[in-house]
Amino acid sequence: MNNTNNRNNTANTNHTKNIDLRDLTRAQLSELLLSIDLPPERAPQIFSQLQRPGLHNIEQLELKRDIREHLGAHVRLSRLRIKEVESSADGTRKYILRLEDGLLIESVLIPGHGRYTLCLSSQAGCAMGCRFCLTAGLGFRRNLRPAEITGQVLAVMEDMLRRKMGNGRPRELINNLVFMGMGEPLANYDHLLTALHILMDQQGLEFTRRRITISTCGLIPALKRLPGAVKVNLAVSLHAADNDLRDQLMPINRRHPLDDLLAACRAYPLPRKGIILFAYLMLKGINDQPAAARALSKKLTGIPCRVNLLPFNESRELPYKRPDKETINEFKAILQQAGYTTIIRDSRGGDISAACGQLALRESKTKA
Ligand code: SF4
Structure with a gap:
């Protein structure tokens, strides 16, 4: 990854880090994935897991490890x-x-x-x-x-x-x-x-x-x-x-x-x-x-x-x-x-x- 890409990535991370995945509709989640260079077609799979009781953090998402880590680096997940x-x-x-x-x-x-x-x-x-x-x-x-x-x-x-x-x-x-x-x-x-x-x-x-x-x-x-x-x-x-x-x-x-x-x-x-x-x-x-x-x-x-x-x-x-x-x-x-x-x-x-x-x-x- 070149320097420009690195800078863009950091800016992107800072921009999205406060986003709570549970604040998003499925369509919004799809847009978010696109904005952080993840495949938007993952949105339904991620969305349905977010609506499961007992899922408390991004590490629990059933996703490929690299996708999960990339997601975790960019956004957060709240819980009551x-x-x-x-x-x-x-x-x-x-x-x-x-x-x-x-x-x-x-x-x-x-x-x-x-x-x-x-x-x-x-x-x-x-x-x-x-x-x-x-x-x-x-x-x-x-x-x-x-x-x-x-x-x-x-x-x-x-x-x-x-x-x-x-x-x-x-x-x-x-x-x-x-x-x-x-x-x-x-x-x-x-x-x-x-x-x-x-x-x-x-x-x-x-x-x-x-x-x-x-x-x-x-x-x-x-x-x-x-x-x-x-x-x-x-x-x-x-x-x-x-x-x-x-x-x-x-x-x-x-x-x-x-x-x-x-x-x-x-x-x-x-x-x-x-x-x-x-x-x-x-x-x-x-x-x-x-x-x-x-x-x-x-x-x-x-x-x-x-x-x-x-x-x-x-x-x-x-x-x-x-x-x-x-x-x-x-x-x-x-x-x-x-x-x-x-x-x-x-x-x-x-x-x-x-x-x-x-x-x-x-x-x-x-x-x-
Ligand atoms: S009943 Fe109570 S909670 Fe409902 S609108 Fe009136 S003040 Fe608010």
């Missing part, structure tokens, strides 16, 4: 480490995961009828400031990179395999992914999209559109862009049927008012028989009155949807209370009479602070 796992009496498992810079995030594995749903975080902390949510109290730290989103899936799968859960086939361990953990997914739009492309890739874990749900508090511009970029299920957090109350509960409503949000939902392109899932947190004496149910049913007119009523999980840090069963049932009956499929969905893992709105990393205050 499990700091702690808490188990709930109902089988829910909350994973506290450490990012490379020491920040902690949480993912929650929820069992049900022989199936597993994994609730993922999209940001460290959250900037949205919803009044009923403990994550909001952490403030916003930063967006998660694609590798930190997909890494949650791999870390939890690795733990499941270690515990001999499932049939040993990683692809069949987790049935559904829901982005309802820490952070607002659509506020981390670009990284979310990349992570979705990685998770849905047929050479990787191959989560189909029906197995992934993105939940948003109502970032309308990103909501409008989403269906053109990726097809997944959509959940929208409403929690109020009028602007005044929603302004108080969810500051995002001052920027993107309820009627604009519902107009965007009405225009959202759904597949045949597709629906939007509306989440409605029930807060005693705040939004649980029959009049609120009637107002909600009017607001949702024309949107193919299901309403999930979420009785609030009380915590000492927040002033809200859970309505009694009768009130919740009456609310549900009004929506059902208006023709809406309505489900009362009690959050899981309340005893380990893993339920909706409870992800607040209490442990991080004592710093691991």
